[in-house]
Amino acid sequence: MVTRRSTSLIALGAVALLALAGCSGGNSANGGSNGSKGDSLVIDTAFSIETGDPGHTYDPTGNMIAKALYETLVDFKGSDVSTPIPGLASWEQNDAATEFTFTLEGDRVFSDGSPIEAKDVVFSLQRIQGMEDAKPNFLLGGLTITEVDDKTVKISSETPLLQLPAILANPALGIVNSDVVMENGGATDGSDSAQKYLDGASAGSGPYVLDSLDLTSQVVLKKNDEYNGDEEAGYDRVVVRNVTESATQLANLKGGDSMVAMDLNGDQVAGLGDGVKVDSVPSGQTIFLLLNQSPAVAGDLANVKIAEAIRYSLDYDALLELAGAGAVQATGVIPPGFEGALDSGVKPDAEKAKAALAEAGYTGQTLKLQFPNDYPVGGVEFTPLAERIQAQLKDAGITVELAPQPFATELDAYVAGTEGFGLWFWGPDYADSANFLPFAPGLKVGLRSGWAAEANPEIAGIAADAASATDAATRAEDFTKFAEAMQAEGPFVPLIVPGRNIATADDVTGAVYNSVWEMDIAEINPAG
Template sequence: MRKNTRYATTALGLTVALALTGCAASAPRDGNAAAPTSVVIDTAFTLETGDPGRNYVPTGYMVSKAVYETLLDFAGSDESTPVAGLASYTANDDATEFTFTLDTDRVFSDGTPITADDVVFSLNRVKGMTESKANFLMEGIEVTKVDDSTVVLTTKTPSLKLPALMTNPSLAIVNSAVVIENGGTTDNSDAAEKFLNGTSAGSGPYIIDSIDFESQVVLTENPKYNGAETPDFTRVVIRSVSESATQKMNLEGGDSQVAIDLSGDQVAALGSNISVTSTPSAQTIFLLLNQNPAVSPVTSKPEFASAVRYALDYDALLELAGAGSEQATGVIPPSFLGALTDGVTQDLAASKKALAASGYAGETVTLEYPNDYPVGGVSFTPLAERVQSQLAEAGITVELAPAPFTTQIDEYVNGREAFSIWFWGPDYADSANFLPFAAGAKVGLRAGWTAEQNPAIVELAASAENATSMDQRAGAFSAFAQGLQEQGPFVPLIVPGSNIATAKYISGVSYNSTWTMDIAELHNK
């Protein structure tokens, strides 16, 4: 689970933010003015490195997507099927061998042709840097050069998720000769990060002009770029503005042209000179009920989870989320393969029956949650209060126990919370991201849910993981999601919206669950 984009750095005031750009923001077009050639983007920074192979945070992904390219890509907001990027691909019937054929016309920002050697080095560099947060993306994948334009990726078990993995900006293809010359290796001795923090070694439509990890990134056009994108903006400034209210003020005042992190309520209040792209995000907010009796003899009863599941009024909870949001129909969000069509509906009779079967005797259950970490504009405190009120109507007594994210995360990760609100987002655009909710898997164990407690769910997860056809895979993931809804210790609540607001003259905004927005797709209308 990657960190959410909000509250990442100290908020910059408006005056400071403007000073950091080094120039005035582009003025909107009118009938007598030339089209702006620069754009200012405000977002809550999660930026740790300019090295794509070490990157694992949302702002970093947005930057890497603009500067580097991957073997495969997605077309606009459609994340269902990867398309050709630097290469096209074919797969064998067992989904264990993937052959990538490079577009031999493509070059890096210094004019060097992109070859199979660059692909092999780039992917093996991430695989070998075990200290990199992105290292897991290459787990179990072997990379072999066939010739200068052909590379084969192999796995021991079926891996229909592999094409989606190859869209992740952490697996971008770098100029191997340049990176090796500046300390790059394929193991933990790699020392190229310092170089990549200030210099581009990619083939994307932009190159790095400057990076300040606390304040802003400046990108300029790559004069050697010869790919399919046709960006209208030759200069891009991405600023760290962690407070969404400040982002809104900057956008309305014309000091920025794009605001990434506005809530549903904020976008509803924007004027007619602002355009908004609202869509369900890929985040899922859910309740966790610990299945370990040592943690809680109450929540560990499967019937108690059912009682909670049917007690809630999901439409009333959704009112707190605003534009672009949807009820979570399961642990898999609606844009992913296997997502359920319909969510749970409130059924108080079913809730009371399950509650009686659980042996609940009126004990107070403590609901824990981070109170300083909104997800997609959804604050957890009013959500927790509404859950508390609804459960009280069903006969369940809940006490609220908010805490800062930094305190709460350790309790959650280590499986010590009996009843809590959390969220989950994908690391790459594939439903395999949600298999950790299975019994005995990472999130399952955070809920005290061992493989021995539900072998049927374990089997459903294995079927989804090892499917060798898309039809088989879709059915397997749907069965997995349905099994979790019926038997799991998780109660999915809300998929919050992604609301990207822009100046009226900007078009081309497409939400992506990994890199949020492709800067190169922004255009003047």
């Protein structure tokens, strides 16, 4: 059984709209830059948010706001996503990892003072299951959620699901006040219409409540006076502003108009002076190359040995120069910090590359490298990265033609599996290595690369073992085997895990990156 740790996440409630400066950078801190308790916390980030309704949110900024407004059954501490810990509930599971029992502990309350009960948990999760168009809907696929008593909920899975606790830590699965949401259109049968209400008010249980939401300019949070968890709000008010240009974020931070800048690139954080702190860490995303294994798509270039030759032809240190602070070489399809991640990546080896090309029968055919040219990932621009890959492969005797397209256009080709040679990225939906099994032959990303299960039954079997494991130790071994096998064979060439740089004023502490919810606002406090 997992022991109880009364971890709070964040809360919400309904208040009036505050007129504050938008992304242009007026002094929204209102003189609060000394960081004392009770002042405003001002955060600048480039918005990726569609709603304040946790049941519909699935974007980076949306996840961060939901985390600051709604508590989940399970949590992670800070940037550590390796070990789930209790949030609103402790849990135990059966030996087959198909039945999980969650027990609400303590007398926790929503922002209106009403108690959190099992009925709220069941409603919150079944509401998402009933909304087929909701982005988080897939997280709860195949699950049966039932109320045992006022404090206990049972969740059953059709198959072993050791990753369920990690899934339930996703902010999209925050627990809402069922009475309030049902009074405002909430339902579990697919007829839910509560999103409009939750875009203007809140119904959660954490340290903050929603004050106002403008999807284009700013989100304002306010301290929840009814909060009774163990994460006291560090500020009376939090203003999250949409500042799309990293240079403007930097100017606002240096000028004292904001206290947190979330989107500075590696070059910018390298030049920061006194008065600013930076948390630079690898993100949870991996930038990789894929070589399609379908002859209908790639013709005679559909050969895993060409991918192997590319793996050993690249100078990964030189590619990392384009990524900046916090970035590291991808050691495999599982990024650092996740179970099964390898300690080191592939090193250039000209002899191995030459032998692989010879075995593939490569005679100088041109590989057309397709990639999105308007969608940087973690500050990494794909065009200069593609140009450097092209130059390095030319030195290895591999001819590459660059074929950039806008993100929306290229995404269609990637998802449809019609890219012969592509440069793409992948990030986790929740904090568990099961997120990276889709790279296996016969699974989602493998199939996008024309890599059927029968192309490599051994790796397909390892992935299946990891997915169905009922023992944590065995599962960890399976993930390591999977990472090792994928790094040795197959159509993928992991390149870079981009860095994530969060810069703060010296008078702010606790602003750290998390690969699932970007940053936990409830952990940010005035220094000292």
